[in-house]
Amino acid sequence: MKKIKAIIRLEKYLDVRKALFEKGYEDIIVKKVKGRGLQWGVLGRYRAREKN
Known part of the structure; x- marks a missing residue:
């Protein structure tokens, strides 16, 4: 028995299946x-302080 884990886009699901x-x-x-x-380079605000 083999196990394959993959994260694929929804539009590619049928091709992979x-x-x-x-x-x-x-x-x-x-x-x-x-x-x-997480998105690097996007600053957010948390309790009035900038958060990376």
């Missing part, structure tokens, strides 16, 4: 993830 199915990986678990993490 098709490729995995052709390689013999029939079962797949999908989770929807939101957010982008």
Whole structure:
């Protein structure tokens, strides 16, 4: 048994699923993830102080 973890864009999901199915990986678990993490160079304000 092999385990593959990948983060892919929604528009590429069908292509990736098709490729995995052709390689013999029939079962797949999908989770929807939101957010982008930290953005460097963007300053925010937290309690009137600048925060990186």
